[in-house]
Amino acid sequence: MNTLLIVASLGLTIGVYSLSRFIYLRGNKHPxxxxxxxxxxxxxxxxxxxxxxxDEYVSCKDIISYFLGPATVALAVPLFxxxxxxxxxxxxxxxxxxxxxxxxxxxxxxxxNVTGLSRTMTMSLAPKFVTIxxxxxxxxxxxxxxxxxxxxxxxxxxxxxAFGPTLLTRLKVTDPVARGIALGTTAAGQGVAVGLQEGxxxxxxxxxxxxxxxxxxxxxxxxxxxxxx
Amino acid sequence: xxxxxxxQTGILCVFSWVGTxxxxxxxxxxxxxxxxxxxxxxxxxxxxxxxxxxxxxxxxLLKHMLFFFIPIVVGLMNSxxxxxxxxxxxVASIVVSVxxxxxLTGIAVQKLGAGRKYLRTEIQLAIQIIGTDLSPINIxxxxxxxxxxxxxxxxxxxxxxxxxxxISNSKLGIIxxxxxxxxxxxxxxxFRLGINFTEISKRDRNKLIDFTxxxxxxxxxxxxxxxxxxxxxxxxxxx
Numbered sequence: 001m002n003t004l005l006i007v008a009s010l011g012l013t014i015g016v017y018s019l020s021r022f023i024y025l026r027g028n029k030h031p032x033x034x035x036x037x038x039x040x041x042x043x044x045x046x047x048x049x050x051x052x053x054x055d056e057y058v059s060c061k062d063i064i065s066y067f068l069g070p071a072t073v074a075l076a077v078p079l080f081x082x083x084x085x086x087x088x089x090x091x092x093x094x095x096x097x098x099x100x101x102x103x104x105x106x107x108x109x110x111x112x113n114v115t116g117l118s119r120t121m122t123m124s125l126a127p128k129f130v131t132i133x134x135x136x137x138x139x140x141x142x143x144x145x146x147x148x149x150x151x152x153x154x155x156x157x158x159x160x161x162a163f164g165p166t167l168l169t170r171l172k173v174t175d176p177v178a179r180g181i182a183l184g185t186t187a188a189g190q191g192v193a194v195g196l197q198e199g200x201x202x203x204x205x206x207x208x209x210x211x212x213x214x215x216x217x218x219x220x221x222x223x224x225x226x227x228x229x
Numbered sequence: 230x231x232x233x234x235x236x237q238t239g240i241l242c243v244f245s246w247v248g249t250x251x252x253x254x255x256x257x258x259x260x261x262x263x264x265x266x267x268x269x270x271x272x273x274x275x276x277x278x279x280x281x282x283x284x285x286x287x288x289x290l291l292k293h294m295l296f297f298f299i300p301i302v303v304g305l306m307n308s309x310x311x312x313x314x315x316x317x318x319x320v321a322s323i324v325v326s327v328x329x330x331x332x333l334t335g336i337a338v339q340k341l342g343a344g345r346k347y348l349r350t351e352i353q354l355a356i357q358i359i360g361t362d363l364s365p366i367n368i369x370x371x372x373x374x375x376x377x378x379x380x381x382x383x384x385x386x387x388x389x390x391x392x393x394x395x396i397s398n399s400k401l402g403i404i405x406x407x408x409x410x411x412x413x414x415x416x417x418x419x420f421r422l423g424i425n426f427t428e429i430s431k432r433d434r435n436k437l438i439d440f441t442x443x444x445x446x447x448x449x450x451x452x453x454x455x456x457x458x459x460x461x462x463x464x465x466x467x468x
Contacts, residue, residue, distance in 0.1 A: 069245030137260030
């Protein structure tokens with residue numbers, strides 16, 4: 001019975017993902033056709049229609065989520081491919097990412113306090129700039145909710161990649177390295193996609209920033225966030 | 230094909246597992262997958278793990294990364310009310326922090342002077358490059374700037390190769406510089422090699438800046454809009 005559930009929920013997830021990806025590609029990769037949102041929506045619809053509970057579906061979670069480990073490890077490759085640029089501009093890149101990560105988290109906590117969000121909400125928002133597998137792990141330590149974090153990361157990526165390039169141009173940030181780093185630091189995977197549309201350099205830098213911002217945030221978040229209340 | 234993918238994913242899993250073990254044994258707050266990533270990066274830099282050992286699996290995993298989050302996000306069906314209640318505050322928090330972080334990161338990196346500082350001119354010039362263990366190669370440039378050149382080469386030189394470059398042109402005179410290959414790409418039958426000047430006299434550098442600025446005005450400069458915006462023109466070198 002249990003095995004059957006696992007196979008069924010795995011099949012459902014794979015099917016729904018393939019369908020969402022198909023829609024996304026058919027829709028010319030429109031940012032609003034976010035594959036994660038579409039898939040989640042479809043899974044929930046199927047579960048509701050067939051009267052299944054989350055607990056019955058969640059049997060496949062451990063198997064699928066396991067691969068987030070190797071997927072994060074894989075981020076070493078964009079870092080490695082751009083190591084020469086990293087070496088050359090190490091100071092601007094590292095300072096920029098540190099600035100971005102610190103200011104992003106601080107603003108999030110401040111905004112949370114101002115608007116009266118619960119502690120769990122604020123702690124789920126705080127790591128939202130980094131790529132989902134790292135954000136989910138950080139959330140575990142600082143007391144955020146994993147499902148919320150994943151959604152917030154996706155929404156943040158959506159907003160940042162939609163308006164980021166225009167904002168950067170308005171601010172006269174025209175340097176390809178600076179644009180790529182800013183997009184990768186604030187929009188993670190979606191920043192890389194937008195960066196690649198602008199140019200090879202922007203895309204490569206966004207990939208590098210995504211990996212580095214993950215490391216930087218993982219290092220400072222567990223120390224910084226408990227201090228801010 | 231699938232066997233290869235499995236085997237490559239296995240390598241990544243080992244790094245992930247080692248990272249998790251380190252986190253657990255040392256009781257650190259750094260996620261195990263981040264430690265695994267840093268370890269893999271170090272091993273790749275040391276040359277123990279070559280890019281081709283893992284590249285296919287990496288491409289597949291990064292391309293389909295969103296798939297692995299679906300079960301986690303479906304967990305929202307139990308906390309939908311929460312988002313609905315504080316929706317506005319959430320959006321406000323996200324928008325404000327995105328604007329702040331984007332602005333600070335972008336401006337910090339740009340002000341600290343990363344990236345190209347030079348105008349680039351697309352022009353074919355004769356260039357001779359000599360490496361330490363290479364016979365002189367006479368080829369053409371694809372573009373040139375005060376910071377480096379891109380050359381069209383039949384021969385692929387490895388990234389990091391140190392070179393002696395000599396450019397001769399009736400308008401420029403003779404320019405000598407030491408450079409390093411920083412980028413390579415394959416285009417049709419040839420290769421494009423990006424060479425950064427590591428050692429060049431101030432006079433020659435100014436001559437190049439001057440040249441690109443003059444040519445840039447009426448010759449074909451780099452046409453991609455994103456790049457064309459990105460060069461600051463050093464005004465003291467205008468004539």
